[in-house]
Amino acid sequence: xxxxxxxxxxxxxxxxxxxxxxxxxxxxxxxxxxxxxxxxxxxxxxxxxxxxxxxxxxxxxxxxxxxxxxxxxxxxxxxxxxxxxxxxxxxxxxxxxxxxxxxxxxxxxxxxxxxxxxx
Numbered sequence: 001x002x003x004x005x006x007x008x009x010x011x012x013x014x015x016x017x018x019x020x021x022x023x024x025x026x027x028x029x030x031x032x033x034x035x036x037x038x039x040x041x042x043x044x045x046x047x048x049x050x051x052x053x054x055x056x057x058x059x060x061x062x063x064x065x066x067x068x069x070x071x072x073x074x075x076x077x078x079x080x081x082x083x084x085x086x087x088x089x090x091x092x093x094x095x096x097x098x099x100x101x102x103x104x105x106x107x108x109x110x111x112x113x114x115x116x117x118x119x
Contacts, residue, residue, distance in 0.1 A: 002059060003093025009063035014070050015052045026112035030105050035061040039109045043117070047076055053109075060095055060102035067091045068106045077117055080110070 002010075018025075022040035029036045035057030042050045051073050053065040068088055072080040085107050089095055095103060 001096060002063075002099075003095075005067070005091065005093035006060055006063040006095070009066040009092060010059045013053075013055075013062060013066040015050075015066065015073070016054065017052045018054065019050050019052050024113040024116035026109050026116065028105055028109045028112060030057075030061075030101055033058070033101060035102065035105055037061060037065050037105050037109045039065070039113045041113055043077070047074055048072055048080055049074075057105075058099070058102065060092070060099040061105055063092050064088060064095075064102045064106035065109075068110055072110065077114055081114055083107075083110070 019040040019042045023043045025040040027036065027038040038054040040052050041048055051069045053069060055062045055065040071083055071087065071091055085103050088103050088106060
């Protein structure tokens with residue numbers, strides 16, 4: 001049912017936890033399914049130097065939370081904003097239709113964290 005990439009990110013999540021002294025922290029909950037994703041990040045020299053996540057939810061929610069950290073770490077904030085949901089879905093090898101909410105949750109949490117950096 002799930003791709004090998006989804007299962008790998010679920011079983012071996014990348015960058016779990018909280019960033020110490022983050023520049024931005026965001027949490028988003030999907031009220032329909034109850035999934036919760038928290039993201040924290042720290043900038044250095046204008047780039048995302050560290051990004052972590054905590055998730056309570058389904059297999060794809062954890063996988064997407066993990067995969068997005070690999071996709072944006074090292075990017076500038078502007079380049080991180082250019083990430084599209086389809087890039088994330090491709091990185092996890094696709095998602096079943098019923099699991100697309102996980103990619104939206106991950107993208108919404110990233111956007112909310114990046115928006116804090118404007119202030």
